[in-house]
Amino acid sequence: MTERQHDDRLGEDALELHFTTLGPLTARRAGQELRINRARDRAVLAVLLAQAGRPVTVGEIIDGVWGEEGDEAPDRAGALPGNMYRLRSALGGGGNLLRHVGKGYCLDVDPAGIDRTVFLSALADAATARLNWQPQRARELLTAALDLWQGPAALDGVPGPFAEHERRMLAGRRDEALRELDLPVRELDAGPGAGPVELRAGAARSVLRPFQLPPDPGDFTGRTAQLAEIGELLAVPGRTQSPLVTVAGPPGAGKSALAVRAAHLAGPDHPDGQLYADLHGADDASGYLAPFLRALGVEEQAVPASAPERRALYLRLLADRRILVVLDGAGGVEDVRPLLPAGPGCAAVVVVNGTAGEGSSSAVQVGPLAPDEALELLGRMIGRERTDREPDAARALAAACGHLPRALRDAAERLVRRPAWPISAMLPSGSSADA
Structure with a gap:
């Protein structure tokens, strides 16, 4: 079979497949649901769908599906080929769709057939529409994105730490969209040990737990020393002020991926959530105070009009909480001062091009990979x-x-x-x- 024939065949198979993750995980070919009965198989599929078209290593799949289990756990690496065999059989495509690639696997499906991808893309397009003063276009995109949801929780019933993180992240993005539309935020399961959170538009809201981080980079490589250094700087015991870690280096060195990876690893030390802002091209970082306040549960009509008032409210909401703030693409630490937390329970990671510059208490320099x-x-x-x-x-x-x-x-x-x-x-x- 020629490369062109392979690509054509793969394209036909991939276009027929549609996956829903915004509710129970299902796979359909030409409208007919495919049988994926085992929970672990669905957990593996969830990891692959989030990285569709990209190789995912065996270690990353195991961490996302099984996580930290004791020594008595079965041989997970030995069990994984069985999961892949059953998924290939269910998805079809003659092995072209789900391929063994190096030390991992790659699921070659059309991103337009995955509701998760369409949902997140629509939210990004809506944000662009708002920046371009197109509120009606933004509302249409948000409405279409919310219509994709098939249940109260994403990946409903799918086990594993990756699925749990996805549920939290996607629920947070859904609730942000609902608040943008001034609609009731639906009841959702906030996770183990947390009761249901019911919020109504126009009603008083408690501080929410935002989970805004981008997904953990699946193919992250190296940077062991820098990750350890950032982890130590963020986890200073008995600290009396908010740690500030600056990740600096030349363009293209992988600073953003390092910061996001380190933030995911620091998640257990910041159980009240993470705030994230991509500041590339932003003229004034204080403009992100309003979306940060909304992410923390402040009603649109209650967001103060002036930047100083927003900053004061922001600091009050963070005062007794343990939240990690990640600011990517900053011109320098002083440029993002309005977004930095002050309480000892919170911390911040700021990504800048070049050197850290003034105002940085702890800097981690990033260069080319070895x-x-x-x-x-x-x-x-x-x-x-x-x-x-x-x-x-x-x-x-x-x-x-x-x-x-x-x-x-x-x-x-x-x-x-x-x-x-x-x-x-x-x-x-x-x-x-x-x-």
């Missing part, structure tokens, strides 16, 4: 069998990318879309795989 780490990242994204087959070309490509994660991801995405290409085809003219 050559072996860059090679490992490339292998995770395109499959280890390809890098093992062309080790010299893979190292040369990593070097040509400056061992920078962003450039490596751009190159890897082209190679993933073209499985018949050799890695050497991506090398710059005049370079050599033997260099």
Whole structure:
């Protein structure tokens, strides 16, 4: 079968499949539901759907499905091929849809057929519409996004820590959309040990637990020392003020991925939630005070008009809570001062280009990956069998990318879309795989 025939066949199979995750997890082909009876199989599928089109390592799947289990737990790595076999049988596609890639698996399905992806994309488009002064367009997008929900909780009945995180994250995004539309926020399960939260538009709200972090990067590689350093800085025992950690480095070095990964790891130390803002291109960081206040449960009509009043209310809401604030794309620490918490229970991670600059108490500098780490990242994204087959070309490509994660991801995405290409085809003219 030629590459073109493979792509055409894969495209036909993928377009027929539709997945619902905003409620019970279901898979349908041409409108007919497919039988995926085992809970663990659905948990594996949930992890793969969140990274559709990208390789997911075995370790990441195991962590997301089984999490931390005792020594008496069954051989999870040994059980995973059985999960994959049953999923392939249920999804069809002759093994083209769910492929073994290096030390992981890749689910090649159309993102437009996954309600999670469509939901999050609609929310992003609505945010853009609001920025462009298109309120009616924003309302239409939010309404369409909310109509995708098939039940009160995402991945309802799916076990595992990944599914639990997804339920919290997606419920938070849904509630933000409901508040934008000034609609009642539906009752939801906030998680183990937490009672149901019922909020009505126009009624007094208690402080909510926002979970705004982007998903944990599935192919995150290296940075062990920096992760440990950030973890230590955020978990200072007996602290009397809010820690501020600055992650600095050149563009494309993977600062944002490092900050998000570290924030996920620090989640247990900040049980009241995480606030996140992408400040790239923002002229005034204080403009994010209003959405932060809404995420904490403040009614739209109760958000103060002036930035100083919003800042005062923001600090009052965070005063006795343990919330982590992640601010990505800041020009410098002083630029984001209005968004920084002050109470000792909270902490902040600020991502800046270049050096940390003034106002930073603790800075973590990020540079290119080590050559072996860059090679490992490339292998995770395109499959280890390809890098093992062309080790010299893979190292040369990593070097040509400056061992920078962003450039490596751009190159890897082209190679993933073209499985018949050799890695050497991506090398710059005049370079050599033997260099």
